[in-house]
Amino acid sequence: MSEKVAVVTGAARGIGAATAAKLAADGFAVAVVDLEESAGKGTVERITGAGGRAVALGADVSDAAAVQAAVDRVATELGPPTVLVNNAGVTRDNLLFKMTEVDWDAVMGVHLRGAFLMSKATQKYMTEQKWGRIVNLSSTSALGNRGQANYATAKAGLQGFTKTLAIELGPFGVTVNAIAPGFIATEMTAATAARLGMDFDTFQQAAAAEIPVRRVGQPEDIANVVSFLVSEGAGFVSGQVIYVAGGPRA
Numbered sequence: 001m002s003e004k005v006a007v008v009t010g011a012a013r014g015i016g017a018a019t020a021a022k023l024a025a026d027g028f029a030v031a032v033v034d035l036e037e038s039a040g041k042g043t044v045e046r047i048t049g050a051g052g053r054a055v056a057l058g059a060d061v062s063d064a065a066a067v068q069a070a071v072d073r074v075a076t077e078l079g080p081p082t083v084l085v086n087n088a089g090v091t092r093d094n095l096l097f098k099m100t101e102v103d104w105d106a107v108m109g110v111h112l113r114g115a116f117l118m119s120k121a122t123q124k125y126m127t128e129q130k131w132g133r134i135v136n137l138s139s140t141s142a143l144g145n146r147g148q149a150n151y152a153t154a155k156a157g158l159q160g161f162t163k164t165l166a167i168e169l170g171p172f173g174v175t176v177n178a179i180a181p182g183f184i185a186t187e188m189t190a191a192t193a194a195r196l197g198m199d200f201d202t203f204q205q206a207a208a209a210e211i212p213v214r215r216v217g218q219p220e221d222i223a224n225v226v227s228f229l230v231s232e233g234a235g236f237v238s239g240q241v242i243y244v245a246g247g248p249r250a
């Protein structure tokens with residue numbers, strides 16, 4: 001099969017949608033996974049409208065049965081998934097003393113359990129094909145961020161997960177890397193601005209002033225790095241965390 005198949009989670013919008021579109025433009029058939037199948041339709045239309053191949057699938061990445069069913073569907077409808085981008089994410093920010101167990105578990109569930117389940121379900125196809133690429137979305141928050149004890153922990157955990165999978169799957173031709181974005185303009189950062197009672201434009205300007213390249217990131221800034229990491233040419237890059245933050249860190 002000449003057309004490789006990529007799975008992008010949380011691909012209905014934001015970084016995931018831009019990544020799905022970029023990988024489709026690179027020649028991959030793309031499975032657009034999000035909580036609701038209907039949410040991914042816009043991304044699929046964007047891809048098919050540009051001449052690419054994509055399907056939308058609904059799955060909560062923290063639900064083992066839903067993940068297995070989605071990956072089975074990908075294999076049947078598109079072919080063996082040998083590229084996985086673990087991008088689905090949520091924030092439940094609060095200071096430690098106000099953070100609930102529900103908020104802790106929700107963030108761990110989507111980022112850590114989700115990446116674990118998706119990677120476990122797809123590695124079968126990658127190891128069979130003796131070729132694969134996994135890219136995990138970490139964050140500059142992994143270095144510590146006030147109000148994000150849950151999110152920072154999950155994003156740091158994904159870095160350990162990345163390095164371990166790189167060691168385990170490398171002998172099968174599978175590379176595993178992480179991207180740690182800084183501030184990217186998406187609904188996630190818009191929601192943070194709203195939570196802080198700030199206008200999103202003002203919030204972005206304030207963030208840009210602190211970033212060495214003096215702008216905030218766009219989803220395409222991340223999609224371009226994913227595109228490189230899943231390419232043939234990146235086959236000797238594995239177990240790395242690439243900070244894409246307009247500077248050494250945001």
Ligand code: NAP
Pocket residue numbers: 009010011012013014015016033034035036039059060061062086087088089090110114137138139140180181182183184185186187188189
């Ligand atoms: P976003 O705009 O909030 O999009 C996240 C997508 O993930 C949404 O479509 C969401 O669906 C989906 N999702 C949430 N929980 C899910 C689940 N359990 N199963 C399947 N899909 C799920 O976020 P983004 O800003 O593009 O961020 C993408 C990734 O980059 C995340 O992992 C995030 O932590 C990371 N990141 C973002 C930034 C940033 O500045 N934006 C910085 C560093 C890292 P619903 O709409 O239905 O909730």
